[in-house]
Amino acid sequence: MFSFTLPDKSRSLIIRTLLWAALFLFFWSLYLPAVSSSPNPRMVLDCTNAGYAAGWLPFVGGPKGIFAGQFGWFANPLMLLAVLKRNRGTGIATMFAVVAIGLILVTTVTLTYIPNDLDGNRVCGFGRGYYA
Numbered sequence: 001m002f003s004f005t006l007p008d009k010s011r012s013l014i015i016r017t018l019l020w021a022a023l024f025l026f027f028w029s030l031y032l033p034a035v036s037s038s039p040n041p042r043m044v045l046d047c048t049n050a051g052y053a054a055g056w057l058p059f060v061g062g063p064k065g066i067f068a069g070q071f072g073w074f075a076n077p078l079m080l081l082a083v084l085k086r087n088r089g090t091g092i093a094t095m096f097a098v099v100a101i102g103l104i105l106v107t108t109v110t111l112t113y114i115p116n117d118l119d120g121n122r123v124c125g126f127g128r129g130y131y132a
Contacts, residue, residue: 019083025132026076030056032129037114037121047124055129058114065114072107075100 033052062073078100085093113122 015086022079029129029132030054030059032132033127034058034129035111035114035123036125036127037123039121047122050124052127055132058130061114068113070107070111072103072111075103075107078103 032055034055035058036047036050036052038047039049039051059073059076062076065071065073078096082093082096082100085096111123
């Protein structure tokens, strides 16, 4: 059986690099176009004049998604908790990360409209910021 282990210094460097890359992708996703939505109310799917919102708009408005059954935004604080708890030696950081990834995957499939102050807007498509 082949077994491969990294020295602690290399492992630490890889983890630090991955964390910086994730932080970069997070801030980049706030700048990039994230979600395209219909200008009409939620029940009308008219994507002819759809406009993309920069990633910071869904990020700031994300907590109100709980009223529409969308919980994907909560992957952000869960990933932050996973990073902050990574040196504790317990599996809690892994648990936070797994739950966050699960929320991301479920939201990617189920996001159909963006709640707003009226009735919401239908999602027409996703941009690079959504995937970053």
